Amino acid sequence: MTTTVYGLYLSQSGLVRSVQKQFTLTRIDDSLAYLTMLHNIADCYPHFSEFLEEAARMIDLHVIASTTRVGGGTGQGPDGENSGRGEQTKKRARTSSAGGTNSKTQPGTSHALHEAGYLLVKSLNHRKVYLGQSGSGCNVVVKIVPRYSTEISYFELCQGPNVVPLLARVDDSMDTCLVMPLLSVLGDFLLPGYREDIADSLFSMSVDLARGLTFLHSHRIAHCDLKPNNLLFDEHKKLMIADFGSAVLVDSDETLVDGIRGTEGWTAPETDKRRPFSPIRADLYSCGLVYRAIIYFMPASSQDESARLLAFSKRLRHEDPTQRPSLQEWMNSPLSPATRGTFTAPPFRLR
Incomplete structure (x- = not known):
């Protein structure tokens, strides 16, 4: 009698690959290994019944690994241009050290970078x-x-402690090069086998995300594409928000936009209803989805924090956008001794 465990992961080249591990349950060592794996999974969750409830609603694996991003409507498109009402399908830009295609830049771009003191080594994606x-x-x-992409102005406007820093901006006749530090991608670590690398920092990362998104919203910027692959962290496990290709400028959380935005599986339900929605409130829903994803990788020793984050995540994922709580609430929540710190939130500019 055998059982097989399947897993999907995103390779550094951007391809979704599958792995599987087979256990022969008639062998004692395999049976023990299988039971240990199940125990470790169950031990991650503060309340297993809540996990089962959440698991029943979990996004399909092919959606969790989705790299498809769409943008449209009357506002900002995925690459910074006004994209009209049509849908556009894009793969996300991954800020990692992985190799990719061998696409070439324009000679003018390379020259401008060289003049600014930078050298292109290789393409990370298309x-x-x-x-x-x-x-x-x-x-x-x-x-x-x-x-002339509006992504540039949004990025420059929103430089803050939990936003990926812009080291330099280099312009040539047609394009602008945004130079950023090389950081780790959170999505690459939310996989079996990587849990121990960042598990102890996930709770503090949840506060970093709340602080970063609050900072963006206080500057009237809705990100519109929150997901683990757009969240980066440095060697100190400080989380930062990246990629403003789908961002929009709003007046308040009451401002509505139309068109489909974001990445499949990481967007609020109202974004798929073909009617105007609040991108600020949609960001809150996406934040709740990210929180739900990281809960399953938090250590068993953080059961209290996991339970609180799960409860807050559910509130962020309220079907009624007006009922989603402010992230200030999570930023002001007491932290565990291991992650305690002082957090000063920027004042809201939203009305």
Whole structure:
């Protein structure tokens, strides 16, 4: 008698690959290994019944690994242009050190970067994201966007402690190069086998995410594509928000936009109803989805924190957008001794 455990993971080249492990239950060692795996999974959750309830509603694996992003409507499109009402399908830009295609940049772009003291090393994916080096030999990430893309102004406007820092902006005749530090991608670590690498930092990362998103919203920016692959962290496990290709400028949380935005599986339900919605409140729902994803990788020793985060995640995922709580509430919640710190939230500018 055998049982097989299947898993999906996103390779560094951006492809979804599958792995499987088979256990022969008539063998004692395999049976013990299988039971240990099940015990460890169950031990991650503060209330197993709540986990079962959540698991029943979990996004399908093919959706969790989705890299498909759509943008449209009358506002900002996925690459910074006004994209009309049509849907556009894009793969997300991954800020990692993985190799990708061998797409080439325009000679003018490479020359402008060289003049600014940067060298392109290789392409990370087809969306014009490159691994580069500074004059001092430090690895950086270079994202090339159209020169008049609104993504540039949003990125420059929202430089804060939990937003990926912009090291340099390099313009040529047609494009703008956004130079950023090389950081780790949260989505690459929310996989079996990586849990121990970041597990103890996930609770503090949840506060970092709340602080970063609150900062964006206080500057009237809705991100519109929150997901683990757009959340990066440094060697100190400090979480930062990246990729403003789908962002929109709003006046308040009452401001409505239309069109489909974000990545399949990480968007609020109202974004699929073909009618105007609040992108600020949709961001809150996406934040709740991210929280739900990281809960399953928090250590068993953090059961209290996991239970609180799960409860708050459910509130963020309320079907009624007006009932979703402010992230200030999570930022002001007491932290465990291991992650306690002082957090000063920027004032809301939303009315």
